[in-house]
Amino acid sequence: MPVRLKDKVAIVTGASRSLGRAVALRYAAEGAAVVVGCGSDEQAANEVVAQIESAGGQALAIRADVSIEAEVVRLVKRTTDTFGRIDILVNNAGVDPRQHWLDISGDDWDRVMRINVKSQFLCTQAVFPHMKAVGGGHMINVSSVVFWRGQSGYAHYVASKGAIVGLTRAMARELGEHNIRVNCITPGAVLTETELDKLGSAEAQEQASAYLLQEQALKRRETTDDIVGAFVFLASADCGFVTGQCLNVDGGWIMH
Numbered sequence: 001m002p003v004r005l006k007d008k009v010a011i012v013t014g015a016s017r018s019l020g021r022a023v024a025l026r027y028a029a030e031g032a033a034v035v036v037g038c039g040s041d042e043q044a045a046n047e048v049v050a051q052i053e054s055a056g057g058q059a060l061a062i063r064a065d066v067s068i069e070a071e072v073v074r075l076v077k078r079t080t081d082t083f084g085r086i087d088i089l090v091n092n093a094g095v096d097p098r099q100h101w102l103d104i105s106g107d108d109w110d111r112v113m114r115i116n117v118k119s120q121f122l123c124t125q126a127v128f129p130h131m132k133a134v135g136g137g138h139m140i141n142v143s144s145v146v147f148w149r150g151q152s153g154y155a156h157y158v159a160s161k162g163a164i165v166g167l168t169r170a171m172a173r174e175l176g177e178h179n180i181r182v183n184c185i186t187p188g189a190v191l192t193e194t195e196l197d198k199l200g201s202a203e204a205q206e207q208a209s210a211y212l213l214q215e216q217a218l219k220r221r222e223t224t225d226d227i228v229g230a231f232v233f234l235a236s237a238d239c240g241f242v243t244g245q246c247l248n249v250d251g252g253w254i255m256h
Contacts, residue, residue, distance in 0.1 A: 004236045006031035009083040013037040014093030016044035018192040022224030023231045028057035036061045066119035076126040086130040088235045091120035092142045101155040109156045116160035136179030138235045141168045143186045148254040172244030181243040183234045188250025191221040217252025
């Protein structure tokens, strides 16, 4: 397999588990040095680093609350102190609590917006000078298929994911003159170790899978292997003239 990210340095937020973990591992396999960002599960982030290093790659785990500006600045500084540059930023950290819209408090709303949207803006601001210094880079924001379809029980989450699409378009305009591409991925329902936690039972997961297989054009569950290639493309030279775009990877659940 070609090594498409050789000598690049990538920050992946929310990379201790699930999709972020898979992206970090794939980027390392593609030759990038990877910063494995995590909000709380530092042990899991260190395990990702160990897996990368055991395969001959370079990685560093950094715990930071990316909704707090000072912690984002610290994350970026540790990255440049260790690896000297930043070429790729994946804004993946987020939360997706299920709540009926009438039960969402102002604090609930603010927490989701802070973690899902403000964090992406803060990371973009902090990383920008370093990408500008090396002549360009790639930023990938993670939104969700729920933005395209609307989803009951997630009003704050859906709103935050829509804001990410808007932020992507705005920052693509702002950063294009610096050869920085800003794109977005909207994953579908990815089968990960956290899905069962969210659904609450194996029975609920089976019901969700049955629904998805009926709705998707591709009749199997999406896994992280199905989506990490999109992250590689949007971080590679093959994406040199693509910016401000939103790539939906959901097996044909939603088409737009």
